[in-house]
Amino acid sequence: MRESLRESRKRELKEEIFLQALRLFKERGYENVTVEDITTACGIAKGTFYNYFPKKEHVLLHLGQGQIEILRESVARHTRVRNVRKRLKLIFKDLLTRIDREPDLLKATIIEILRSSLLVEEELQLIAEFELLLTPLFEEAVAAGQVSARWDPRQLSSFLVGTYYYALFSWLANPAQADVVALFHTHLDMLWGGIAAEGGKD
Amino acid sequence: MRESLRESRKRELKEEIFLQALRLFKERGYENVTVEDITTACGIAKGTFYNYFPKKEHVLLHLGQGQIEILRESVARHTRVRNVRKRLKLIFKDLLTRIDREPDLLKATIIEILRSSLLVEEELQLIAEFELLLTPLFEEAVAAGQVSARWDPRQLSSFLVGTYYYALFSWLANPAQADVVALFHTHLDMLWGGIAAEGGKD
DNA sequence: TAACTTCTGTGACCCCGGTCACAAAATGAC
DNA sequence: GTCATTTTGTGACCGGGGTCACAGAAGTTA
Numbered sequence: 001m002r003e004s005l006r007e008s009r010k011r012e013l014k015e016e017i018f019l020q021a022l023r024l025f026k027e028r029g030y031e032n033v034t035v036e037d038i039t040t041a042c043g044i045a046k047g048t049f050y051n052y053f054p055k056k057e058h059v060l061l062h063l064g065q066g067q068i069e070i071l072r073e074s075v076a077r078h079t080r081v082r083n084v085r086k087r088l089k090l091i092f093k094d095l096l097t098r099i100d101r102e103p104d105l106l107k108a109t110i111i112e113i114l115r116s117s118l119l120v121e122e123e124l125q126l127i128a129e130f131e132l133l134l135t136p137l138f139e140e141a142v143a144a145g146q147v148s149a150r151w152d153p154r155q156l157s158s159f160l161v162g163t164y165y166y167a168l169f170s171w172l173a174n175p176a177q178a179d180v181v182a183l184f185h186t187h188l189d190m191l192w193g194g195i196a197a198e199g200g201k202d
Numbered sequence: 203m204r205e206s207l208r209e210s211r212k213r214e215l216k217e218e219i220f221l222q223a224l225r226l227f228k229e230r231g232y233e234n235v236t237v238e239d240i241t242t243a244c245g246i247a248k249g250t251f252y253n254y255f256p257k258k259e260h261v262l263l264h265l266g267q268g269q270i271e272i273l274r275e276s277v278a279r280h281t282r283v284r285n286v287r288k289r290l291k292l293i294f295k296d297l298l299t300r301i302d303r304e305p306d307l308l309k310a311t312i313i314e315i316l317r318s319s320l321l322v323e324e325e326l327q328l329i330a331e332f333e334l335l336l337t338p339l340f341e342e343a344v345a346a347g348q349v350s351a352r353w354d355p356r357q358l359s360s361f362l363v364g365t366y367y368y369a370l371f372s373w374l375a376n377p378a379q380a381d382v383v384a385l386f387h388t389h390l391d392m393l394w395g396g397i398a399a400e401g402g403k404d
Numbered sequence: 405t406a407a408c409t410t411c412t413g414t415g416a417c418c419c420c421g422g423t424c425a426c427a428a429a430a431t432g433a434c
Numbered sequence: 435g436t437c438a439t440t441t442t443g444t445g446a447c448c449g450g451g452g453t454c455a456c457a458g459a460a461g462t463t464a
Contacts, residue, residue, distance in 0.1 A: 034450055045414045107320045114316060117375050118309045148399045159389055166364035173319050187361060194396025195358060197350045236420060247444045
């Protein structure tokens with residue numbers, strides 16, 4: 001069943017809007033680009049934008065969706081690394097190093113991902129998808145005796161995703177710090193080994 | 203030096219705007235209340251609002267500022283608890299139980315706190331203040347041998363604040379879960395003791 | 405090709421956050 | 435008190451996100 005003219009145009013136009021929007025966001029910053037700027041750059045009318053993205057911010061969520069794909073591939077690629085802690089470091093390195101050097105765009109994206117997770121009930125729940133993809137890793141780690149059976153793998157996965165976003169967040173809030181990958185590794189080490197002193201009574 | 207008529211009115215009017223705004227936000231939700239609704243409720247003109255709050259969202263940040271005061275008091279009140287981990291649990295219980303049951307308002311507030319931390323460079327940095335208030339606790343804990351000297355107290359404080367926000371965030375995103383205090387305690391325990399299995403090789 | 409249905413494009417329009425030039429009120433000097 | 439100065443209040447106005455009734459193109463049927 002071939003793709004009809006309509007269907008192909010639909011895909012292509014959405015992609016075109018997305019690319020033009022990203023280009024403009026990078027050039028001028030998310031807040032300084034109007035929807036009309038985007039549509040003018042595409043040679044279409046303003047209303048058409050809303051046939052493809054329900055809100056301006058959905059361009060950013062679409063961008064975030066791309067990270068989910070990277071995560072999925074990365075999870076699949078590293079299954080042979082038996083040590084789950086090391087595997088997680090490899091996976092998150094994949095995610096974090098692919099972040100291009102557009103901190104302002106990244107800031108706006110993170111804000112929108114967080115906002116949609118809190119305020120929107122719909123299906124586009126990036127964070128939830130993220131957690132779901134990592135849960136099996138923790139199930140495996142618990143089964144292999146690498147991680148304490150004391151905690152629910154879903155909770156572990158959730159906390160790790162929180163740690164990931166927090167590392168990203170801290171780095172964006174204060175880019176003078178060490179690079180993101182190092183920051184995330186530090187946080188992961190804190191979490192893995194615990195922060196209590198050896199032999200501390202509590 | 204007595205407070206002039208001007209100064210007292212200024213304080214009172216700001217408080218009035220704040221209270222009316224909160225009342226309306228609780229009734230109808232942040233997004234469904236316009237600045238004009240607020241000023242009408244106060245019997246003033248729209249423009250006057252902006253003499254007291256630079257943006258609509260600053261009402262929420264003002265609300266967040268209240269939490270900083272609670273934190274400050276709570277930190278002072280619990281200094282006699284020598285075990286820092288227990289002390290942290292007491293402090294965060296103070297913070298979390300005082301959250302009134304207005305999840306939608308709280309969601310909007312969290313979003314604005316996060317957004318301002320990322321996007322605004324100005325002084326009103328709630329999260330940074332938060333971290334600053336907790337850093338001495340970790341310095342004390344390291345000095346007392348309760349926490350490993352391996353990590354910088356500022357980094358520990360920062361990570362803990364991240365953990366606090368993430369617990370709040372998870373709970374708001376999925377209120378069906380256990381209550382916030384329990385969730386935060388679980389996360390704090392994960393962080394404190396580490397998630398690695400006892401005797402795990404890594 | 406004509407007639408009809410369904411999907412896509414359009415831009416005038418509405419709404420609301422935020423601004424600004426000006427008006428009114430408070431303060432201070434005399 | 436009067437006048438000059440400073441602070442605060444005002445609402446018309448602007449810009450941009452988002453909507454919607456309609457126009458026109460694509461697809462379908464005969």
